[in-house]
Amino acid sequence: xxxDPTKTTSANRPRRDVLGLAAWTMGAAGAGLAAWPFIASLGxxxxxxxxxxxxxxxxxxxxxxxxxxxxRGKPVFIRHRTEAEISAARAVALExxxxxxxxxxxxxxxxxxxVLGVCPHLGCVLQGQRDGEPRGDYGGWFCSCHGSHFDxxxxxxxxxxxxxxxxxxxxxxxxxTLVIG
Amino acid sequence: MENADRTRGxxxxxxxxxxxxxxxxxxxxxxxxxxxxxxxxxxxxxSGTALLVLIVSGVxxxxxxxxxxDFAFASVQRIVRDVPYGWLIRPLxxxxxxxxxxxxxxxxxxxxxxxxxxxPREVLWSLGVALLALMIPTAFMGxxxxxxxxxxxxxxVVTSMVTAVPVVGEDVVAYIRGxxxxxxxxxxxxxxxHFFLPFVIAAVAAAHVWALHAQRxxxxxxxxxxxxxxxxxxxxxxxxxDMLALAGFLLVLAGFVFFAPDLLTPAExxxxxxxxxxxxxxxxxxxxxxxxxxxxAIPFKILGIVAMLGAILVLFAMPWLDRSPVRxxxxxxxxxxxxxxxxxxCVLLAYAGTQPAEGVPLLLARIGTAYYFAHFLVxxxxxxxxxxxxxxxxSISAAIMERRASRRRRSHA
Ligand code: HEM
Numbered sequence: 001x002x003x004d005p006t007k008t009t010s011a012n013r014p015r016r017d018v019l020g021l022a023a024w025t026m027g028a029a030g031a032g033l034a035a036w037p038f039i040a041s042l043g044x045x046x047x048x049x050x051x052x053x054x055x056x057x058x059x060x061x062x063x064x065x066x067x068x069x070x071x072r073g074k075p076v077f078i079r080h081r082t083e084a085e086i087s088a089a090r091a092v093a094l095e096x097x098x099x100x101x102x103x104x105x106x107x108x109x110x111x112x113x114x115v116l117g118v119c120p121h122l123g124c125v126l127q128g129q130r131d132g133e134p135r136g137d138y139g140g141w142f143c144s145c146h147g148s149h150f151d152x153x154x155x156x157x158x159x160x161x162x163x164x165x166x167x168x169x170x171x172x173x174x175x176x177t178l179v180i181g
Numbered sequence: 182m183e184n185a186d187r188t189r190g191x192x193x194x195x196x197x198x199x200x201x202x203x204x205x206x207x208x209x210x211x212x213x214x215x216x217x218x219x220x221x222x223x224x225x226x227x228s229g230t231a232l233l234v235l236i237v238s239g240v241x242x243x244x245x246x247x248x249x250x251d252f253a254f255a256s257v258q259r260i261v262r263d264v265p266y267g268w269l270i271r272p273l274x275x276x277x278x279x280x281x282x283x284x285x286x287x288x289x290x291x292x293x294x295x296x297x298x299x300x301p302r303e304v305l306w307s308l309g310v311a312l313l314a315l316m317i318p319t320a321f322m323g324x325x326x327x328x329x330x331x332x333x334x335x336x337x338v339v340t341s342m343v344t345a346v347p348v349v350g351e352d353v354v355a356y357i358r359g360x361x362x363x364x365x366x367x368x369x370x371x372x373x374x375h376f377f378l379p380f381v382i383a384a385v386a387a388a389h390v391w392a393l394h395a396q397r398x399x400x401x402x403x404x405x406x407x408x409x410x411x412x413x414x415x416x417x418x419x420x421x422x423d424m425l426a427l428a429g430f431l432l433v434l435a436g437f438v439f440f441a442p443d444l445l446t447p448a449e450x451x452x453x454x455x456x457x458x459x460x461x462x463x464x465x466x467x468x469x470x471x472x473x474x475x476x477x478a479i480p481f482k483i484l485g486i487v488a489m490l491g492a493i494l495v496l497f498a499m500p501w502l503d504r505s506p507v508r509x510x511x512x513x514x515x516x517x518x519x520x521x522x523x524x525x526x527c528v529l530l531a532y533a534g535t536q537p538a539e540g541v542p543l544l545l546a547r548i549g550t551a552y553y554f555a556h557f558l559v560x561x562x563x564x565x566x567x568x569x570x571x572x573x574x575x576s577i578s579a580a581i582m583e584r585r586a587s588r589r590r591r592s593h594a
């Protein structure tokens with residue numbers, strides 16, 4: 001008697017199942033691996049990654065002054081804080097903050113505050129960097145889009161912003177050089 | 182709807198409303214194939230796969246490419262240097278295009294060898310030739326996009342051909358280029374067409390497979406399927422045969438992409454387009470060389486272009502040029518020899534295409550061109566009259582039984 005090898009019978013079923021499962025698994029693994037480079041190609045390119053870390057020369061920034069630099073396409077506010085601003089930021093009771101965070105956890109060196117200058121509410125760039133711009137009721141920045149106020153530590157004090165201004169990863173290479181990213 | 186009842190659960194519910202599962206099962210699983218199909222019948226599937234690889238890799242390239250004369254070259258350099266895995270995706274696209282032509286040419290020669298163009302498959306064949314005719318301009322326009330020296334001058338040379346058209350030629354060229362010279366408008370329209378045409382190709386390929394499924398496959402013996410003993414279901418035997426062919430195809434593709442990524446980029450194309458300096462020798466990609474040789478072979482511009490177009494158009498006429506009632510070259514002693522001479526002729530033309538149009542290569546190009554047309558227009562119609570075909574087997578299954586029997590006899594002896 002001959003059996004038709006193309007038909008599944010009770011005798012060859014377990015073997016068929018194993019072979020089928022193995023084939024599908026290999027196929028799925030191959031498809032997944034083939035998709036990898038295509039998905040990866042959608043990420044930031046080498047030229048963007050090269051700018052993911054920037055050096056900022058702080059020597060020209062005098063006490064009381066602020067500068068704005070661009071890091072990953074976003075404005076970063078760097079403020080050289082005065083003694084008065086530092087002590088004001090540290091004097092606030094944490095209970096009074098909508099989003100409690102002590103000032104010393106937000107800075108690496110007390111006189112240098114480094115925050116993203118974009119309102120956490122809906123992404124507007126904040127006012128208060130340049131002379132003559134409103135700094136809000138708490139000595140920091142003000143969002144003219146929806147009226148959030150930020151203090152000398154970049155913490156939200158009033159308005160719809162759900163959180164404090166994020167502090168980007170940063171460090172000091174030496175006294176005059178800040179590294180962001 | 183006996184088929185629909187075989188699917189249960191959610192898929193069955195969908196299938197009773199939109200019989201997609203039954204359709205796929207009918208066309209891809211239960212579909213009766215002649216049981217004697219060999220691996221040359223995998224090349225249609227490989228062509229479709231190559232087209233899919235091209236469309237996927239092309240869409241991803243398009244996300245990073247800038248179709249502007251000032252930025253195109255730099256954007257392609259950025260793809261291979263800065264875009265994650267761009268070094269992989271760009272050569273993948275270029276080599277997939279090259280292998281697309283390779284498998285489609287093999288697929289076409291398979292049809293010529295086994296007489297697959299004959300009744301009742303004339304429309305299927307014509308749709309195939311139309312696919313070839315669409316692939317050539319698509320590939321050419323893709324070649325222009327990197328906007329290197331070879332891209333630019335290939336675009337100049339090819340668009341200049343149109344000037345051969347009497348009276349209106351000069352004006353038409355300006356409309357093709359969008360200017361008096363190849364320039365930014367040319368690049369922009371080539372990009373639009375290069376993006377668009379592959380979807381036309383995919384649609385025509387679908388029509389091609391539809392026409393195939395209406396007539397079903399020819400087979401290496403070229404005789405009709407007679408009863409159920411001559412066929413087996415497509416799945417699992419031919420799915421597995423096609424998967425094995427696919428594995429081989431992907432291995433070759435990966436070999437080129439990983440070990441010779443720049444093989445298809447001539448040195449000139451690493452230089453940005455320069456409208457004031459022409460490379461010494463302008464050579465197209467290998468898959469267009471035979472056509473290019475025909476162009477160079479003929480001293481009259483207009484005739485050279487007619488020959489180039491004619492080389493494709495003559496294929497449309499093949500079902501009517503070949504009057505022999507026998508399909509497969511296996512049973513046609515003279516046609517089989519002519520077939521291999523034609524293959525050699527195309528290789529010869531390709532070689533002549535790489536050479537400057539002078540001396541011996543020019544002579545070879547002329548002989549090759551003349552022979553190409555003589556094959557289709559003179560030899561094929563003529564031999565159909567006096568060739569004595571060998572006896573055809575009674576049926577596919579009878580031929581298989583006969584072969585098994587003779588193998589057994591031999592192993593006993
Ligand atoms: C985009 C390009 C093409 C694709 C995707 C494609 C796809 C296919 C597929 C999947 C098959 C069935 C499998 C097989 O027999 O190999 C097939 C059959 C066929 N194709 Fe194509 N094809 C293409 C181009 C062409 C060209 C350029 C020609 C001829 C000039 C052609 C002529 C035929 C013929 C005659 C058959 C039936 C063969 C037979 O049953 O013996 N195809 N094609």
